[in-house]
Amino acid sequence: MCTAANYVAEDHYFGRNLDLEYSYHEAVTVTPRNFPFEFRNVPAQNTHHALIGMATVADGYPLYYDATNEKGLSMAGLNFPGNADYKPVSEDGTNIASFEFIPWVLGQFETVAEVRDALADVRIVDTAFSAEFPPSPLHWIISDRTQSISVESVAEGLKVHDNPIQVLTNNPTFDIQLFNINNYMNLSIDPPEPHFSKEIDFDVYSRGLGAVGLPGDLSSMSRFVKAAFTKVNSVSGQSESEAISQFFHILGSVEQQRGCVRLGDKYEITIYSSCCNTDKGVYYYRTYENSQITGVDMHKEDLDGTGLASYPLVTEQQILMKN
Numbered sequence: 001m002c003t004a005a006n007y008v009a010e011d012h013y014f015g016r017n018l019d020l021e022y023s024y025h026e027a028v029t030v031t032p033r034n035f036p037f038e039f040r041n042v043p044a045q046n047t048h049h050a051l052i053g054m055a056t057v058a059d060g061y062p063l064y065y066d067a068t069n070e071k072g073l074s075m076a077g078l079n080f081p082g083n084a085d086y087k088p089v090s091e092d093g094t095n096i097a098s099f100e101f102i103p104w105v106l107g108q109f110e111t112v113a114e115v116r117d118a119l120a121d122v123r124i125v126d127t128a129f130s131a132e133f134p135p136s137p138l139h140w141i142i143s144d145r146t147q148s149i150s151v152e153s154v155a156e157g158l159k160v161h162d163n164p165i166q167v168l169t170n171n172p173t174f175d176i177q178l179f180n181i182n183n184y185m186n187l188s189i190d191p192p193e194p195h196f197s198k199e200i201d202f203d204v205y206s207r208g209l210g211a212v213g214l215p216g217d218l219s220s221m222s223r224f225v226k227a228a229f230t231k232v233n234s235v236s237g238q239s240e241s242e243a244i245s246q247f248f249h250i251l252g253s254v255e256q257q258r259g260c261v262r263l264g265d266k267y268e269i270t271i272y273s274s275c276c277n278t279d280k281g282v283y284y285y286r287t288y289e290n291s292q293i294t295g296v297d298m299h300k301e302d303l304d305g306t307g308l309a310s311y312p313l314v315t316e317q318q319i320l321m322k323n
C-alpha cells in the first residue's frame with residue numbers, strides 16, 4: 001500500500017509513502033537531459049527534461065516509482081492489484097509499457113493539461129521490462145502546482161480522473177475512492193454541534209471531537225480519507241523547513257508501523273516517505289529507521305550530461321547526542 005500527495009505552500013511539493021514488506025534497492029536517481037530514454041514501441045527521447053526521483057536502476061535504466069521533472073511536473077506509481085489491466089501492443093495509438101510511463105510523461109511534458117491531451121492516444125501495454133521485472137499492477141497520480149489527475153488502465157480502457165483531493169492510495173478504483181469521501185462530509189476541524197437528539201445533553205469533553213469517525217486503520221480506502229482530511233485542512237508556514245515538516249506530517253498520518261499489517265512471516269512498513277520541492281528540484285526523504293530528513297538536489301548534478309546519478313538511501317537512524 002502507498003499514499004501520495006500534492007501540496008502547495010510558497011513552493012510546490014509532491015511526495016509519497018512507499019509501504020511494502022521488502023525493498024527493491026531503490027535509490028534517489030537523477031536522469032540528466034541527454035540520457036537516452038529508449039522506449040519499446042515509440043521513438044526514443046534522446047534529449048528531454050531532467051528527472052529526479054526514487055528508482056531501481058536495472059541494466060542502466062531507471063525504473064522510477066515516483067519522480068519530478070525540472071519543470072515541476074510530478075508523478076507516482078502506486079499499487080493497484082486486481083484492477084490494473086495492461087493491454088497487448090496494438091498497431092494504432094501510442095503504446096507505452098507500464099515501466100516506461102513515468103519517463104515518457106516527465107521527459108516531455110510541463111503541465112497536467114498537456115499530459116491529459118496526450119493521454120487521449122495512449123495505451124498502457126503489458127510489455128515486461130525483463131523476466132526479473134514483470135509488469136507491476138499500478139495506477140498513477142500526475143500533478144503540477146495547480147492540479148492533479150489519476151490515471152488508471154483498467155479492463156474498459158485508460159481512465160483519466162480529475163483528482164481534486166490531490167491524494168492517491170490504492171484500491172478500489174479512483175471513482176469509488178472519491179465517492180466514498182461523501183460519507184465523511186460532516187467531519188470537521190471545529191468542535192461538533194449536537195444534532196443527535198435534543199433529549200440528550202452532550203459534552204464536548206475533548207479537543208478533536210469534530211473529526212470523530214475519521215478512519216484510523218491502514219486499509220487503502222481508510223488511508224485515502226485520512227490523508228485527504230489531513231491534507232485539505234493542512235496549515236503550514238511558507239518557509240522550506242515549515243512546509244516540508246508539514247508535508248512529512250501529512251504522510252505520517254497514514255504511515256505503517258511494523259506489526260500492524262501481517263503479510264505471511266513479514267509485516268508491511270513505510271519503507272520511505274518522500275517530499276520533493278518541485279520548484280527547486282530537491283528530493284527529500286526519510287526511511288523507516290532514519291527519521292532524519294536527507295536531501296538530494298538535482299541542480300547540483302550535471303543536468304546536460306548523459307549518465308544517471310544514483311544516491312543509495314541512508315537507512316540508519318541519525319541521532320544527535322547532546323552530552
Ligand SMILES: C[C@H](CCC(=O)NCCS(=O)(=O)O)[C@H]1CC[C@H]2[C@@H]3CC[C@@H]4C[C@H](O)CC[C@]4(C)[C@H]3C[C@H](O)[C@]12C
Pocket residue numbers: 001002018019020024056063064065077078079080081098099129133134135136137170
Ligand atoms: C510495490 C510498490 C507499491 C507498494 C505497494 O503498494 N505495496 C503493497 C503490496 S500489496 O498490494 O499490499 O500486496 C511498487 C510501486 C512502484 C513499483 C516499481 C515501479 C518501477 C518498476 C516497474 C517494473 O515493471 C517492475 C519493477 C518496478 C521496480 C516496480 C516494483 C514495485 O511494483 C513498485 C516498487
